[in-house]
Amino acid sequence: MKKEEKVVVGISVGDLNGIGPEIIIKTYEDPRVLDLNTPVIFASGKTMQFFKNHFKSKINFFNIDTPDKLAHGKVNVVNVWREPVKIEFGKEDPKIGEYAIKSLEAATKALKDGKIDVLVTAPINKHNIQSDKFKFPGHTDYLAKILNGKSLMFMVSENLRVGLLTDHVPLKDAANHITEELIREKTTTVITSLKQDFGISKPKIAVLAINPHAGDNGVIGNEDDKVLKPTLEKIKSEGHLVYGPYSADSFFGSNTYTKFDAIIASYHDQGLIPFKTIAFGQGVNYTAGLDKVRTSPDHGTAYEIAGKGQADESSFKQAIYTAIKIYRKRLDFNHYSKNPLKKASR
Incomplete structure (x- = not known):
C-alpha cells in the first residue's frame, strides 16, 4: 500500500x-x-x-x-x-x-x-x-x-496510555501470574509499541505496584519487593527508562501519570478504572504486540x-x-x- x-x-x-x-x-x-x-x-x-x-x-x-x-x-x-x-x-x-x-x-x-x-x-x-x-x-x-x-491490552488516548501485566484473570490470581518473565515480556511489548506505533524514540514508563503502598516493605505483601522491584531494576540497568513500582492509589490523582509516555498496571481494574475515568469516550483499546x-x-x-x-x-x-x-x-x-x-x- x-x-x-x-x-x-x-x-x-x-x-x-x-x-x-x-x-x-x-x-x-x-x-x-x-x-x-x-x-x-x-x-x-x-x-x-x-x-x-x-x-x-x-x-x-x-x-x-x-x-x-x-x-x-x-x-x-x-x-x-x-x-x-x-x-x-x-x-x-x-x-x-x-x-x-x-x-x-x-x-x-x-x-x-x-x-x-x-x-x-x-x-x-x-x-x-x-x-x-x-x-x-x-x-x-x-x-x-x-x-x-505476544499481545498486550493497551488502553490509549491522546494524553494517556495504560498497559496491563495481567488482564482478564480473577483478582485473587493476579499476583501469582506476575513473574519476571511476564514483566519482561509486557514491558518489552510496551517499549516496542511506543517506538513503532507512536513514534517515541526513548519512551519513559511507570509501573504500578501489585500491593497497596507497594507492600509497605513487606507489611502488605512481599510480591513487589521480591518480584516486581528487582525485575524493574534489571530492565532499567539495561538502558530502558522504566520506573517503579509506584503506589497506585495516588499515582493518577496527583497527575504523576503526565510525566510518563505509558503506565503499566499490575491488574485489570488498577489500570482501567483510572483510564476510563480520565479518558472515557475518547479512549481506545489497542492490542499491542x-x-x-x-x-x-x-x-x-x-x-x-x-x-x-x-x-x-x-x-x-x-x-x-x-x-x-x-x-x-x-x-x-x-x-x-x-x-x-x-x-x-x-
Missing part, C-alpha cells in the same frame, strides 16, 4: 443485540470519516439493512461477497452469512454470540491475508461467545493465537440502551482514527528502519 492511499478498515460487527451496529452506522454517517478510510463491515447486507431501517439512517451499504471486491468511497458489507437474524435488543443470546464470532473470524482472516489493513472490533459479550469451538475470554487472546503474537493493527472502543455492549438510538459513537470513531494513525506510523517506522539515512536527513 502507498501512503497516500486510503487505509482499508475491517470492522467486526460485535454483539448484534448491543450497540455495535448503531455506533458503526453513526460513525459512517459522518462523510468526513469515510473520506479518511475505506470501511469493510463483516456481517450481512440483510442484517445491516435492518439496523439502517431501525435507526432511520440514510447510510448506503455496498454489499460484496469477499473483501477483494470492495469499493473505495463506499461503506462495504461482506456477506459472512445470508440468512435472516432475529434481533432482540438488550438480550444476551448464545445464537447472537455465534454471529459475533463468525464476523470476528472472517475479519481476522481478511486481516491475516492482507485483504484489509487494520481491524476495528465492535463490542462483544464475553459470556455468550463461549462454545466448544471458541474458548477465549475476549478479542485479545483470540487475536494473539491467530496472529501468533501483534504484527497487525487492531483497536476497539473502550466500552461494552451497553444492553441497557441498545436499540434506543442513544449510543455515543465517539470512542468507536476514535478507534478508527487510532488504527489509521498507528498503521501509518508503522509504515514510517518500517521504512526509516530500513533507510536510517533518510530519517536523519528529514
